[in-house]
Amino acid sequence: MSEKKEHKIVSASTGAQVSKKAAAASSQVAKKPAAPVGNATPLRIGAILLWLLAIGFEVLAVLVTFGKIDLKFMPTLWQMIAFLVLDLICLIIGSQLWKKANHIKPASEKNKAKFWLWNNMGLIVTVLAFVPFIILLLTNKNADKKMKVVGTVAAVIMLLIGGLASYDWNPVSKEQLDNYEKNITGNVYWTNSLGGKKFHLFEDCQSLNQTEELVIGSVAEAVAANRSGLCAFCARRDNRNVETGAYLDGSVETVVEAAETELETPEQETEQQETEQQEAPETEQQEAPEGETAEEEPAA
Numbered sequence: 001m002s003e004k005k006e007h008k009i010v011s012a013s014t015g016a017q018v019s020k021k022a023a024a025a026s027s028q029v030a031k032k033p034a035a036p037v038g039n040a041t042p043l044r045i046g047a048i049l050l051w052l053l054a055i056g057f058e059v060l061a062v063l064v065t066f067g068k069i070d071l072k073f074m075p076t077l078w079q080m081i082a083f084l085v086l087d088l089i090c091l092i093i094g095s096q097l098w099k100k101a102n103h104i105k106p107a108s109e110k111n112k113a114k115f116w117l118w119n120n121m122g123l124i125v126t127v128l129a130f131v132p133f134i135i136l137l138l139t140n141k142n143a144d145k146k147m148k149v150v151g152t153v154a155a156v157i158m159l160l161i162g163g164l165a166s167y168d169w170n171p172v173s174k175e176q177l178d179n180y181e182k183n184i185t186g187n188v189y190w191t192n193s194l195g196g197k198k199f200h201l202f203e204d205c206q207s208l209n210q211t212e213e214l215v216i217g218s219v220a221e222a223v224a225a226n227r228s229g230l231c232a233f234c235a236r237r238d239n240r241n242v243e244t245g246a247y248l249d250g251s252v253e254t255v256v257e258a259a260e261t262e263l264e265t266p267e268q269e270t271e272q273q274e275t276e277q278q279e280a281p282e283t284e285q286q287e288a289p290e291g292e293t294a295e296e297e298p299a300a
């Protein structure tokens with residue numbers, strides 16, 4: 001193992017750098033419910049519009065291929081490729097918006113059909129965006145042979161790229177997000193790396209040793225950033241269920257309270273002072289004579 005790296009910690013909501021100490025405090029102490037991480041509805045509308053645009057470009061690719069339209073300024077073959085590329089670009093951007101929306105407002109697992117559909121919409125649209133073109137090209141006997149070969153190969157490659165980019169490899173359900181948000185009230189950490197899928201409870205988690213920059217934020221922010229699962233190392237270290245984030249021994253409240261008492265020493269001191277003040281009259285009455293004698297003793 002190479003040397004452990006020092007982390008630069010950045011806030012997910014503000015983008016500002018956070019000190020290690022402040023981060024540690026906010027990760028273990030319960031805080032007020034986080035502000036919503038975004039609105040899923042505009043993202044879904046954007047996704048649908050882009051997907052419709054992608055299908056539109058597919059139709060244009062078909063029309064160009066079969067000589068129904070001709071833009072003149074470049075060869076037909078290139079027109080076909082250009083429309084397929086535009087088709088792919090709109091498809092991929094639309095799918096990213098859809099996935100983001102799914103991570104902000106996930107579908108409930110209780111409605112199995114909707115849950116499946118919501119998580120596979122990107123894949124379904126990918127098929128719609130390229131397969132009709134491929135079928136039409138392959139079944140048309142009059143199509144130019146070169147157009148047929150190049151068009152089919154290009155569309156199949158784009159179908160694969162589009163499918164890989166549109167599929168949600170890290171799906172999350174409403175129940176999963178609700179559980180995590182209920183059980184993990186403090187801030188969590190995650191990496192900026194492209195393949196990252198987990199969020200962490202501890203800044204010094206062993207799986208973060210090689211990471212330079214960490215993001216800190218609420219669980220909802222982590223899930224919205226595509227970090228949908230609790231790290232198994234962190235879960236074991238904190239004695240939590242990796243699927244729900246719940247403590248394996250005892251209720252959430254008791255353990256959070258324990259963490260608060262440990263961390264928030266100023267509050268603890270005020271509480272002690274208050275207790276002393278409340279108890280003061282009784283103590284004075286009972287201990288006053290003793291106190292007097294004790295004070296007099298050295299003098300005598």
Ligand SMILES: [Zn+2]
Pocket residue numbers: 199200201202205206207231232233234235
């Ligand atoms: Zn971890």
